[in-house]
Amino acid sequence: xxxxxxxxxxxxxxxxxxxxxxxxxxxxxxxxxxxxxxxxxxxxxxxxxxxxxxxxxxxxxxxxxxxxxxxxxxxxxxxxxxxxxxxxxxxxxxxxxxxxxxxxxxxxxxxxxxxxxxxxxxxxxxxxxxxxxxxxxxxxxxxxxxxxxxxxxxxxxxxxxxxxxxxxxxxxxxxxxxxxxxxxxxxxxxxxxxxxxxxxxxxxxxxxxxxxxxxxxxxxxxxxxxxxxxxxxxxxxxxxxxxxxxxx
Numbered sequence: 001x002x003x004x005x006x007x008x009x010x011x012x013x014x015x016x017x018x019x020x021x022x023x024x025x026x027x028x029x030x031x032x033x034x035x036x037x038x039x040x041x042x043x044x045x046x047x048x049x050x051x052x053x054x055x056x057x058x059x060x061x062x063x064x065x066x067x068x069x070x071x072x073x074x075x076x077x078x079x080x081x082x083x084x085x086x087x088x089x090x091x092x093x094x095x096x097x098x099x100x101x102x103x104x105x106x107x108x109x110x111x112x113x114x115x116x117x118x119x120x121x122x123x124x125x126x127x128x129x130x131x132x133x134x135x136x137x138x139x140x141x142x143x144x145x146x147x148x149x150x151x152x153x154x155x156x157x158x159x160x161x162x163x164x165x166x167x168x169x170x171x172x173x174x175x176x177x178x179x180x181x182x183x184x185x186x187x188x189x190x191x192x193x194x195x196x197x198x199x200x201x202x203x204x205x206x207x208x209x210x211x212x213x214x215x216x217x218x219x220x221x222x223x224x225x226x227x228x229x230x231x232x233x234x235x236x237x238x239x240x241x242x243x244x245x246x247x248x
Contacts, residue, residue, distance in 0.1 A: 008075040009061050012082045016058035019089050023050025026093070040101035046093040052199065053085045059203035064132055066151055066206075068139035081128045088121045103188075104172040119169050126162045133159055144213035146226035147206060153230045154202035157237055161198035164191045164244070190247040194240035201233055 023046065030043035037044050061078055091114050095102035103118055105111040133155035141151040168188040175183045208229050212222040 006071075006075070008078050009065070012057055012061040012078050015082045015086060016054045016056075016061070019050050019054030019057065019085060021050075021054075022089060022093065023047045023052075023054065026050060026096070040103075040105075041096075041099055043096060045102055046089070046096045049089050049092045052196075053089050055203060056199065057082055057085045059200075059206075060129070060132065063151055063154065063202055063206050066141040066143040066147055067132065067135050068142065069132075069135050077128055077131060080124070084121050084124045084128070088118060088125075091118050091121070103169070104176045106176045119173065122165060122169060126166060129155070129158060129162060143206075144209060145219040145222045146209040146212060149223070149230060150205035150209040150226055151202075153233070154205045157198045157201035157205075157233060160237055160241075161195050164195040164198070167191060168195065190244045194237065194244045197240045198237045201237075205229060205233065 026043055026046040030037070030047060033043065036042050060081065064074055064078065067074070092102040095105070095111070095114060100107070100111055103115055105115050136152045136155050141148045143151070168191050171187050175187055205226070209222075209226050212225055215222070217225075
């Protein structure tokens, strides 16, 4: 794991930590306030989104240090990514405190504006992470044995998460715009497992490659372990995909 982080990297790490802290704080709020955990209006969303976005921001900041990409371009992309993460978690948290749905809520002009802001923010995330993914395949990532495979696989699997997230938003917006508001809230359920499983491959697989680099195992063994882990992750994603198709 690389040391001597640049200022932009330190900023992203701090923001990621704050987002994780926000998720943990709202877990305490849920424990005190109670209410439903599932559903369009619950404390689950600021908890899970805070933890997920925080962990993803920290992971992407670290993993992109292995990409062969210009320092200035990477800095710009990371800062925009961090700002977008704040906007996404902030909008979701705001709506949770207002006791209204954060996504696909077209009930009032303000709620519509928040929903559209989150949708646009999701689009920005897709663009930024796709740029990183394409870069990882255009130029072999650096790092210890197995890291190139882990980074490329992590980003490739993350693209599945981005596609499933875009599909959830697109279908929900169509239902909401055509007067099926309640159906829009429940339309995302089949794709959530696929979205959740595939989202964090970019953290799990590179972290495994890094941990293996700290062992005394041979390079061949380490590469084999990473390859098996990638295969297992692909199977998990495929299983979530089959579930999504069967329940969609």
